[in-house]
Every structure is written in structure tokens, then in C-alpha cells.
Amino acid sequence: MKIDHALPLEYSTEQNQMNILGFWIFLGAEIMLFGTLFATYFTLVDRTGSGPSGAEIFEIAPVLIETFVLLTSSFTIGLGVHAMRIGRKKAMMTFFAITLILGLIFLGVEIYEFVHYVHVGAGLQTSAFTAALLTTLGTHGAHVTLGLFWGLFIILQVKKQGLTPKTTNKAFIFSLYWHFLDVVWIFIFSFVYLKGLM
Template structure:
């Protein structure tokens, strides 16, 4: 009982602990998904046909902004979890709301980037390279979009029910998901964009 009392709110019940373990297993499957996309990308990156190469279409400024925005959102959600553990509902909700706003900013840049690629002739059917590039970026963007709506639902639940073991568990699991998306983006930034610009 003493050990249970010393646990953070999101770990307080046995069910909560099982939920978190289950989500780590789910993230293992997500790693396999993105691992497959990266392996496909590395296989097809030089198959540009008559289409453009990465060096011709990648621009460093928007990519740096996207990276800064997403990494900042990861830091902010960490502050949100810390506030949650201190029982500060308003601060926690504020940090989560800022995280979601930063997620929207990221998505805005990514949509602009997609439109730009298609406008300059780098669409899904242009080459194997552009197809796997857009598929990889689109899969990550779809995850961020899903994360935005998921996070919004959690915020509404916390506003209605307050910080309970159940809502804290959901918020913590969501934070793991958001951190995972940031880690995936670091790989995209490093091995897709930076490598592609060389």
C-alpha cells in the first residue's frame, strides 16, 4: 500500500499499469511500421527516374521550423505531465493546449510542403523516390493529426472530470505517443532531409 501511494497518479491502479504496458507494446508495432517505411525509403531514395531528387526539392528553412516546433511541443507536454503530477489541473491543461497548437502549426507547414512538392512536379506518381517520400511524411503527418484529436478529447475529459487516476493515465499515455512522434521526426529530419540535401 505504501508503494502504491508513492506512485505517480497515472500509475496508481493495477489497470493503469497494464494500460501503460499495453501502450508500450503498441509503440513497438509502430516502430515496426516506421522501420518498414524507412527501409523502403532507403531502398528507393535513388530511384528518381525523370523526377527531381531530394537535393532539388528539399528546403532547409521550413524543415528547421517544423523540427523546432515539434521538439518544443515535446518539451511542453513534458511540462504538462509534471504539472499533472503536482495536481495543477489548469497548468496541465494549458501545457497540453499549447502542445496541440504547436502540433497544428507543424501540420500547417507539412501541408504547405506537400502542396509545394506537388506544384513543382514531385507527386506520388512522379518516381519511386517521391512516392515513398510522400508516403513516409504523410504517415507521420496522419499520426500527428490523429494525435491532435486524441489530445483534444483528453483535454475535454480532464475539464469535465478533473485529474483522476483514469484521466491522468490517458494523458500520460498520450504524452508517450507524442514523444514517439517527435523521435520519428528526428529520424526523418536526419536521414531524409539532411541526408537528402547533401
């Protein structure tokens, strides 16, 4: 394995570069998935039947907390990647751990939201609107849950093996995934919640 020391460690081998390219292609598929969910939501947003509308069920406080927590986690994962690039293993692991804690907080608030929606009569079978809403939010939440397990695996691997071309490549790819989830959330915040509250 030839290592190019002029590049950041996560890009330093040809295999690492191919892994990153492959992950960008995977993110393209994820964009299509969420694009389809958003298109479905926008098509069904006014089909509330006898169920509540977004303006009737959305609470701004939990949504603002989720947004703040997730955007902060995007910052901490960026700090983790920076620490990784300058060879500070403990700092990298700490920032990744903070990111995961913030992800857990986000998930806790999202679970609270789901319970609230069901409590006010906005379950999956209530209307086309609530089905599209809960499917979109649930898919994002499932991706965050997967990210929490993946991030924990990365931290454990870096702790055991150190900052190698292989572990830094995996950590960098994870950071791309986490940033992607944040971008999806910005769309959810802007076009589902804010628009729904108007």
C-alpha cells in the same frame, strides 16, 4: 480499485500499469511500421526516374520550422505531465493546449511542403523516390493529426472529470505517443532531409 499512493497517479492502479504496458507494446508495432517505411525510403531514395531528387525539392527553412515546433511541443507536453503529477490541472491543460497548437503549426507547414512538392513535380506517381518520401511524411502527418484529436479529447476529459487515476493514465499515454512522434521526426529530419540535401 486499489490505489497505490506511493506511485504517480497515472501508475497508481494495476489497470493503469497494464494500460501503460499495453501502450508500450503498441509503440513497438508503430516502430515496426515506421521502420518499414524508412527501409522502403532508403531502398528507393536513388530511384528518381525522370523526377526530381531530394536535393532539388527540399527547402531547409520549412524543415527547420517543423523541427523547432515539434521539439518544442515535446518540451511542453513534458511540462504538462509534470503539472499533472503535482496536481495542477489548469497548468496541465494549458501545456497540453500549447502542445496541440504547436502540432497544428507543424501540420500547417507540412501541408505547405506537400503543396510545394506537387507544384515542383514531385507527386506520388512521379517516381519511386517521391512515392516513398510522401508516404513516409504522410504517415507521420496522419499520426500527428490523430494526436491532435486525441489530445483535445484528453483536455476535455480532464476539464470535465479532473485529475483522476483514469484521466492521468490517458494523458500520460498520450504524452508517450507524442514523444514517439517527435523521435520519428528526428529520424525524418536527420536521414531524409539532411541526408537528402547533401
